[in-house]
Amino acid sequence: MDLLDSKKHFGFIGLGLIGGSVARCIRQELPKARISAYNYYETKKHPRLEMALSDGVLTDITTDITAVRDWDVIFLCTPVRTNVAYLKKLKPYLQKDCILTDVGSVKGEIYDAVHREGLDHCFIGGHPMAGTEHIGYEYSFASLLKDCYYILTPTDQVPEESIRWMQEFVQNVTRSRCVTIDVTEHDEATAGISHAPHIISAALVNAVRARDDKGMYQLLAAGGFRDITRISSSSPEMWTSICLANKDAILDFLHEYRGLLDTMEHAVEEGNETEINHFFATAKEYRDKLFPSELSTEK
Numbered sequence: 205m206d207l208l209d210s211k212k213h214f215g216f217i218g219l220g221l222i223g224g225s226v227a228r229c230i231r232q233e234l235p236k237a238r239i240s241a242y243n244y245y246e247t248k249k250h251p252r253l254e255m256a257l258s259d260g261v262l263t264d265i266t267t268d269i270t271a272v273r274d275w276d277v278i279f280l281c282t283p284v285r286t287n288v289a290y291l292k293k294l295k296p297y298l299q300k301d302c303i304l305t306d307v308g309s310v311k312g313e314i315y316d317a318v319h320r321e322g323l324d325h326c327f328i329g330g331h332p333m334a335g336t337e338h339i340g341y342e343y344s345f346a347s348l349l350k351d352c353y354y355i356l357t358p359t360d361q362v363p364e365e366s367i368r369w370m371q372e373f374v375q376n377v378t379r380s381r382c383v384t385i386d387v388t389e390h391d392e393a394t395a396g397i398s399h400a401p402h403i404i405s406a407a408l409v410n411a412v413r414a415r416d417d418k419g420m421y422q423l424l425a426a427g428g429f430r431d432i433t434r435i436s437s438s439s440p441e442m443w444t445s446i447c448l449a450n451k452d453a454i455l456d457f458l459h460e461y462r463g464l465l466d467t468m469e470h471a472v473e474e475g476n477e478t479e480i481n482h483f484f485a486t487a488k489e490y491r492d493k494l495f496p497s498e499l500s501t502e503k
């Protein structure tokens with residue numbers, strides 16, 4: 205039997221942009237799969253989950269958390285700290301061989317909780333490095349994760365077979381590129397390339413907003429401002445949760461970043477042409493290597 209076929213019932217806690225996109229991949233690649241979602245409203249219908257049911261992505265919705273005892277693979281797809289809070293609630297009902305995974309942007313805090321709850325044997329941290337600034341199931345689509353890196357952070361406490369299942373899932377169901385890295389390395393790197401950039405982008409928007417009493421900045425804002433601030437339209441709840449959960453790595457990176465701003469401020473103040481040019485040149489050299497396809501003149 206194909207390894208992927210060994211898991212037939214998938215369950216989602218949180219079905220927004222990322223959870224919705226993963227669920228759509230499952231429906232597309234494993235059409236016979238049962239896909240359930242938990243409605244945390246409990247006493248009323250959840251309109252977005254109802255939408256996923258009528259799309260044919262979900263098979264059923266439950267308001268009963270004990271239903272997770274039937275789920276072979278559980279995806280935690282709520283804001284990072286909410287995912288952490290679910291571990292305690294799920295623990296009594298998890299089946300022996302289930303895989304518990306998440307899609308959260310921070311890994312250290314959830315691993316600490318997994319360890320506290322004694323769930324090391326079933327938890328495999330996951331993080332698709334793809335997304336958009338949009339919020340909610342209605343913006344999800346199956347190809348969102350295609351060809352992006354999907355990070356897994358398994359520990360040696362998880363059975364080899366569960367790790368292989370997750371790797372196959374990432375490659376053949378989400379069509380992402382699977383990379384395995386260490387939790388601390390994950391949180392340090394994502395603080396630099398994802399978490400701090402969201403803070404910096406929002407700081408820029410807030411700085412302009414504070415000066416724009418006549419609406420002139422808004423009128424003149426062009427492509428560059430739009431590029432660097434797109435991510436400021438992301439979910440405030442999600443990014444608040446990320447900043448609280450990855451505090452140390454974010455503070456560390458912001459400290460270094462502030463040092464670079466100070467250097468540039470000083471160079472501009474002094475009219476130091478060499479220093480200013482060097483600042484832009486080193487950034488251009490690295491950035492051009494990061495995304496070479498964007499330099500192509502063939503569009």
Ligand SMILES: NC(=O)C1=CN([C@@H]2O[C@H](COP(=O)(O)OP(=O)(O)OC[C@H]3O[C@@H](n4cnc5c(N)ncnc54)[C@H](O)[C@@H]3O)[C@@H](O)[C@H]2O)C=CC1
Nearest residue numbers: 218219220221222244281282283284308309335336339340
């Ligand atoms: N947006 C992005 O680009 C990316 C986000 N992530 C991670 O994915 C996770 C989900 O983010 P998105 O899908 O973007 O957010 P989203 O806002 O689109 O979806 C979050 C979902 O969680 C549900 N939810 C909120 N509180 C809940 C609770 N107490 N119980 C159950 N469900 C609850 C909401 O109803 C919503 O369906 C986060 O942990 C985030 O760090 C990872 C990669 C990219």
Ligand SMILES: O=C(O)C(=O)Cc1ccc(O)cc1
Nearest residue numbers: 309333334335336337398435
């Ligand atoms: O909108 C964008 O480009 C993003 O920044 C997407 C994103 C957001 C959070 C993550 O943890 C990973 C990717």
